[in-house]
Amino acid sequence: MEIKYLGHSAFEIETKGKKILIDPFLVACPNYKPEGITDIFVTHGHGDHLGSAIEISKSTGAPITAVYELANYCAQKGASAIDMGLGAWQNYSWGKAILVPAFHSSSTPDGGYCGCPCGFVFEIEGQTIYHAGDTCLNTEMKMIGEIYEPDMAMLPIGGKYTMDIEHAVKAAEWLGATAIVPMHYNTFDAISVDISEFERQIREIGKMPMVMKIAQG
Ligand code: NI
Ligand code: MN
Numbered sequence: 001m002e003i004k005y006l007g008h009s010a011f012e013i014e015t016k017g018k019k020i021l022i023d024p025f026l027v028a029c030p031n032y033k034p035e036g037i038t039d040i041f042v043t044h045g046h047g048d049h050l051g052s053a054i055e056i057s058k059s060t061g062a063p064i065t066a067v068y069e070l071a072n073y074c075a076q077k078g079a080s081a082i083d084m085g086l087g088a089w090q091n092y093s094w095g096k097a098i099l100v101p102a103f104h105s106s107s108t109p110d111g112g113y114c115g116c117p118c119g120f121v122f123e124i125e126g127q128t129i130y131h132a133g134d135t136c137l138n139t140e141m142k143m144i145g146e147i148y149e150p151d152m153a154m155l156p157i158g159g160k161y162t163m164d165i166e167h168a169v170k171a172a173e174w175l176g177a178t179a180i181v182p183m184h185y186n187t188f189d190a191i192s193v194d195i196s197e198f199e200r201q202i203r204e205i206g207k208m209p210m211v212m213k214i215a216q217g
Contacts, residue, residue, distance in 0.1 A: 001125050005212035006032055008048055009156065009183045011131070012215075015124050018094040021062070022120070022131050025051030028187060028214050037062040039092055043133030044106035044117035045070050048187070054079045065090065065097060069115030073108050086118065095124040100144055102135035104162070121148045130175060132156060134184065137167035145176040152210070153177035156184030157198055158191025165193060169201045181210045 004012040006021075007028025013020045018038040025048045026032050034056045042053050042064055050070075057064050057079035064074045064081045071083035084090055089098040097120050104117040119133040121144065130150040132141075144150065153175045156162035162184050163171060172180045180202050185193045195211055202209035 004215040007214045008187045015094050023049040024053050040064045041120050042066045045108045045114035047109050067115040067118050073114050097122050101140045102133040103138045104134040127151050134162045137163050137171055141171050141174040145174050150175055150177040152179040154181040154183050157182045157193055158185035160190045165198045172207055173205055179208045179210050
């Protein structure tokens with residue numbers, strides 16, 4: 001399995017010839033070519049998460065998996081879509097994804113209703129990866145830790161709209177994950193952080209900070 005960070009909350013995970021994209025907002029990675037994408041996951045409707053998902057779905061044929069209302073919005077815009085409700089799971093050619101709660105807001109780019117904001121738990125090659133989407137610290141993370149036992153957690157740390165570093169450290173403890181990948185920081189001034197402080201605090205609780213460089217193309 002190979003994980004690429006595409007900036008903000010966007011990741012590409014390649015596994016056994018399949019490629020999944022999560023929250024493909026690609027301003028930090030303008031040369032990225034979404035080729036061979038098998039599946040797209042979108043945590044909520046905000047533009048910095050929906051990003052280019054609809055265009056990429058149309059050009060690659062990869063379906064967008066999202067909560068029911070957001071999946072319907074994507075389908076109305078001509079994308080292929082897979083809908084789910086919170087707590088539901090779905091099997092894919094490469095593994096499994098579970099839709100889990102996030103505490104945030106959500107709307108379509110034109111201001112419409114698109115269901116609740118979400119996170120995803122992915123089971124790929126025996127590894128469990130949690131992508132939190134945009135969220136504040138919340139005790140559902142204890143449930144996610146207990147039920148899904150993530151090995152890796154991708155957590156927003158930028159503050160202002162989501163958890164900050166201090167709350168992400170608490171989330172890491174509750175989730176029980178060993179590897180903690182920061183996201184949703186330094187894209188805009190409002191969410192700038194000192195990433196060395198994240199690394200220091202995550203190490204302090206005995207976990208591994210995995211600060212990923214933004215992929216070049
Ligand atoms: Ni958001
Ligand atoms: Mn966001």
